Amino acid sequence: MPQAAKNVIDVKDLSLVFETNDGPVNALSNINLSVDGGEFVSFIGPSGCGKTTLLRVIADLEQPTSGAISVNGMTPSEARQKRAYGYVFQAAALYPWRTIAGNISLPLEVMGIPKAERKDRIARNLELVNLSGFEKKFPWQLSGGMQQRASIARALSFDPHLLLMDEPFGALDEIVRDHLNEELLKLWAKTQKTVVFVTHSIPEAVFLSTKIVVMSPRPGRIHEVIDCNLGSERTLDIRESPEFLEIAHRVREGLRHGHSYDQAHL
Amino acid sequence: MNFVRNSVIPVGTVLIGILALWYVFTVILNAPFERDQAARANTTISTGQLIENTMAQERPVLPAPHQVAAEIRKTVFDISPTSKRSLVYHGWVTLSSTLLGFGLGTLLGILLAIAIVHSRTLDKSLMPWIITSQTVPILAIAPMIIVVLNAVNITGLLPKAMISTYLSFFPVAVGMVKGLRSPEIMYLDLMRTYNASKAQVFWKLRWPASMPYLFTSMKIAVAISLVGAIVGELPTGAVAGIGARLLAGSYYGQTVQIWAALIVAALMAAVLVSLIGLIATFVNRRMGVRA
Numbered sequence: 001m002p003q004a005a006k007n008v009i010d011v012k013d014l015s016l017v018f019e020t021n022d023g024p025v026n027a028l029s030n031i032n033l034s035v036d037g038g039e040f041v042s043f044i045g046p047s048g049c050g051k052t053t054l055l056r057v058i059a060d061l062e063q064p065t066s067g068a069i070s071v072n073g074m075t076p077s078e079a080r081q082k083r084a085y086g087y088v089f090q091a092a093a094l095y096p097w098r099t100i101a102g103n104i105s106l107p108l109e110v111m112g113i114p115k116a117e118r119k120d121r122i123a124r125n126l127e128l129v130n131l132s133g134f135e136k137k138f139p140w141q142l143s144g145g146m147q148q149r150a151s152i153a154r155a156l157s158f159d160p161h162l163l164l165m166d167e168p169f170g171a172l173d174e175i176v177r178d179h180l181n182e183e184l185l186k187l188w189a190k191t192q193k194t195v196v197f198v199t200h201s202i203p204e205a206v207f208l209s210t211k212i213v214v215m216s217p218r219p220g221r222i223h224e225v226i227d228c229n230l231g232s233e234r235t236l237d238i239r240e241s242p243e244f245l246e247i248a249h250r251v252r253e254g255l256r257h258g259h260s261y262d263q264a265h266l
Numbered sequence: 267m268n269f270v271r272n273s274v275i276p277v278g279t280v281l282i283g284i285l286a287l288w289y290v291f292t293v294i295l296n297a298p299f300e301r302d303q304a305a306r307a308n309t310t311i312s313t314g315q316l317i318e319n320t321m322a323q324e325r326p327v328l329p330a331p332h333q334v335a336a337e338i339r340k341t342v343f344d345i346s347p348t349s350k351r352s353l354v355y356h357g358w359v360t361l362s363s364t365l366l367g368f369g370l371g372t373l374l375g376i377l378l379a380i381a382i383v384h385s386r387t388l389d390k391s392l393m394p395w396i397i398t399s400q401t402v403p404i405l406a407i408a409p410m411i412i413v414v415l416n417a418v419n420i421t422g423l424l425p426k427a428m429i430s431t432y433l434s435f436f437p438v439a440v441g442m443v444k445g446l447r448s449p450e451i452m453y454l455d456l457m458r459t460y461n462a463s464k465a466q467v468f469w470k471l472r473w474p475a476s477m478p479y480l481f482t483s484m485k486i487a488v489a490i491s492l493v494g495a496i497v498g499e500l501p502t503g504a505v506a507g508i509g510a511r512l513l514a515g516s517y518y519g520q521t522v523q524i525w526a527a528l529i530v531a532a533l534m535a536a537v538l539v540s541l542i543g544l545i546a547t548f549v550n551r552r553m554g555v556r557a
Contacts, residue, residue: 106460140556
């Protein structure tokens, strides 16, 4: 696939300073990162390390103070205007007055896609996340895990090549989270999307990623980038394997050296 | 059965309590007049006779509920609605200006809220004036509105309706500003990731999110619209409308007529508020609100 080699996200010397009442806060400091097409990249680190902020910069929801960033060879703003990415938030953020089908239809309506095709895409994407038959339900009638799956279907509905996910399973219990991790992996294999995934769970990052970006706080920076490819046919069992434990150990060491476990910060 | 247990019994109990109290006060407040009458005629009056008389006076201080009910029955059902003595006629006069004023006020309130939510300048400049407008006593400003509009040849329904509008735009404006700003940041960010236009954010997010606020403020607005319409009828010399009945009643000491008009006005307000509630329930159901 030619697209696989293409550089999707390119970040150079990027910094972001928030001006607060208590003075400036270095949310991101000298970030350098590149993400290739088809990769699954996780940002991991403790709270305050800027992982969500970095994702929001990629999505043009925050503006960097200095440095350069390109998404699909464009500025994040241009990429956003071209609807280059789908964004999945920490909460499902489904509009409560819309049915599940209505929620998935939302981006398609905004983008002016005709009704017949909307219907088609709603059905296709609900099937992709195993929610067929729930079209007419309202969000409150679904469990938290199902709601988050619907929000993934919504992000995929306009077929962006890039999927940005901000701790999408953070609010779910571990059993549901494991299940959704497996499903997400299958989805990624099937759709060939580039995924950028924010998490603070080491097993989740190791299980899902082709590349793990270990970040550390104050100021938010990249401590280490760990390659991680456990083969495409992974199941949850792989978490018992030595390779898995070895990478998980490296991530944990990286977090420790990045002072993530400092007493002062806990 | 639930309706009986949840609504009829509690509301009915309070109603019976109010009626009982009302009868007690009817006797207490009207008794001095009966005693005076008896003293003037140099006769004594038995307690039973006294109580009976207090509930049958022509111009009582406080008419008994059944007197008011009889007056309402007479003026609502027995007299033709085209007659100037019919409460249906007067009720309709007031209702039409209430509804016109309420409609205009709701529209004005919504438009103001939209402007305020979309413009920081308007937020800073308009909001203080909107609040100030409600600190002016309506009784003082109502005659001014009528007089000024009469001077520019606007007469009839509209000047009265303007007073209802003046009162009712406020809760709608304040409620809708809050409602249109109610969507969480995440919902707004989501629209931003779709590169949605301001109009799309409005129609697909802000407007539906504001519906609960709209109906709550409309309930308040419709009730004060009615008050506004009645107040608006007073300075016009009171030709027609519930306000006219109240004024005429007080000129001639017709307390029964005043109370009948009061009760009818209260019932009208209750019906109007319930109607808004019904519409809200219908809209809620369509918007999938959890029953």
